[in-house]
Amino acid sequence: MEKTILITGGAGFIGSHVVRLMVNKYPGYKIVNLDALTYAGNLENLKDVESKSNYAFVKADITNEAAVKEVFEQYQPDGVIHLAAESHVDRSISDPLAFIRSNVMGTVNLLNAARAAWGDYTEGKRFYHISTDEVYGSLGATGFFTEETAYDPRSPYSASKASSDHMVRAWHHTYNLPVVISNCSNNYGPNQFPEKLIPLAINNIKHKKAIPIYGKGENVRDWLFVEDHAAAIDLIFHKGVNGDTYNIGGNNEWTNIDLIRKLCEVMDNALGREKGESEKLITYVKDRAGHDKRYAIDSGKLMSELGWKPSLQFEEGIEKTVDWYLKNEEWLNNVLSGDYANYYSQQYDNR
Ligand code: NAD
Ligand code: DAU
Structure with missing residues (x-):
């Protein structure tokens, strides 16, 4: 294997x-997927790659020191692309500690494991941390x-993602770990x-x-x-400068209400409903606590230095997305059959 x-x-x-x-683009790489399979992890997402010879799956929690060490020993990775995290803002409001555990402690555990495995000789090694634009806070009507x-x-x-970004940079400056970070929009x-x-x-x-807004x-x-x-992650992993950060965004801003109106239009078409029918479901509910007003990303550095640009217009992307959800009823039903009903009623009943 090349890597x-x-x-x-x-x-x-x-x-x-x-x-x-x-897995598909680099048949010469071994891709090892480490995931704890929390409520958000779903191996059905990878049905089409699971039998490929350059793919392996390990069920483990990134906060488990022994398990992570064992994975590093067994597979000796040259690179880490770190996406595992608790990712939903509303859940962080009701259970912040889970976010500190996975996002902060889990990231530090991985940084320690990479440092221990790679030592001082880090030629060809890379720890790539995937982060969010939310670390920058909230914008007013203008600016990026x-x-x-x-x-x-x-x-x-x-705050947990910002903390993990700081840890990654600290491991770079203090221990010379070769890192790269990107911060992406929705x-x-x-x-x-x-x-x-x-x-x-x-x-x-x-x-x-009802569609809760x-x-x-x-x-x-x-x-x-x-x-x-x-595609941006692939590019940054291979071409990004050691120690650098790259912002990734779609240059595609929508207010939530306009976005939902657009989605209703696409759904009416897809389901053969009368124009305007789905919009009637829009229901305004109690706001999210501390709800950030606006996020907008300037991806200029990634575009000019590494030549990335988004391939899809939003119109096409949202139609593709609706089409996928309507065609993949089984995927959706499986996801909804778990703990989802409890989560939904906690979040939305009495809102
Ligand atoms: P997701 O919630 O869909 O998936 C997270 C995955 O991480 C799941 O498979 C889950 O099982 C796994 N996981 C969670 N805690 C774990 C732990 N302790 N140990 C091992 N595995 C664990 O999240 P997503 O939306 O795909 O986001 C992935 C990453 O990208 C996150 O780091 C998130 O902060 C970042 N990000 C997301 C967005 C977005 O719009 N969704 C935007 C920018 C950045
Ligand atoms: O900006 C990147 C971030 O985008 C990622 O880091 C997060 O992991 C990801 O979850 C996402 O965060 P948001 O909070 O922006 O995404 P969410 O889909 O939860 O909400 C999008 C907007 O819609 C936000 O302004 C809240 C609003 N909203 C959300 C839900 C779930 C509603 O009005 N109603 C809803 O029911």
């Missing part, structure tokens, strides 16, 4: 797209987050767990259930198709 890459969180939404891209924007995380989730696409706005709304529209629906997010994020 062995350890991907953490590969059974999750973005991780599964990264695993698929790497750049790689120089000061950190100002405001939710337990974003992803959407196939395989996203239906706690996040777009798949939750698709599922509710399909079942003619927090506050007035005026908060703004910048949406990127997940395969474009995966």
Whole structure:
């Protein structure tokens, strides 16, 4: 094998797209997917790659020191692409400690394991940490987050991700660990767990259930198709400069209410419903505590230095996404049959 890459969180939404891209694009690499299979991890996401000879799966928790050490010893990875994390802001509001454990402690555990395995000779090694634009805080009506924007995380989730980013940089400066970090905006696409706005709304529209919009629906997010994020990760892993940070975004800002109106239009078309029918399901509910107003990313550095650009227009991406959810009923039903009903009623009943 030319290289062995350890991907953490590969059974999750973005991780599964990264695993698929790497396994298919680099038949000479060994891709090892380490995932604890929390509620968000789903091996069905990887059905098409599980039998490939350059792919291996290990069920382990990144906070488990012995298990992570064993994986490093067994597979001797040259690179780590670290996506495993608790990822949902609303869950971080109700259970912050879980986020500190996985996102902060888990990241430090992986950094320690990489340092112990690679020692001082780190030629050809790379620890790539996947992070979020939420570490930069909240924007007003204008301006963009750049790689120089000061950190100002405001939710337990974003504070835990900011903390993990700082740890990664600390291991670089203190121990010379070869690292790279990227901070991305909101992803959407196939395989996203239906706690996040777009798949939750698709599922509710399909079942003619209320679409919950927090506050007035005026908060703004910048949406990127997940395969474009995966392509950026591939590029940064191979070409990014040691110690550098890259922002990744879709240059595609929507207020939540406009986004949901657009989604309703696409769903009406896809389901053969009368125009405007799904919009009637829009329901304004109590706002998220500490709800960040606007995120917007300047991806100029990634575009000019590494030549990345998003491949899909939003119109096409959202149609592809709706089509995937409508065609993959079994995937959705399996996901919904677990703990989802409990989660949903805790979050939304009495809101
Ligand atoms: P996800 O919740 O869909 O998947 C997370 C995966 O990590 C799951 O497979 C889960 O089983 C695994 N995991 C969680 N805790 C673990 C632990 N302690 N040990 C081992 N595995 C564990 O998340 P996602 O949306 O795919 O996000 C992946 C990464 O990308 C996260 O680090 C997130 O912060 C970052 N990110 C996400 C977005 C987005 O829009 N979703 C945007 C920017 C950055
Ligand atoms: O910006 C990157 C981040 O994007 C990632 O780091 C996170 O892992 C990812 O979850 C996402 O965070 P958001 O909080 O922006 O995503 P979410 O889908 O939860 O919400 C998107 C917007 O929609 C946000 O303004 C809150 C709002 N919302 C969300 C839900 C679930 C609603 O109005 N109603 C809802 O039911």
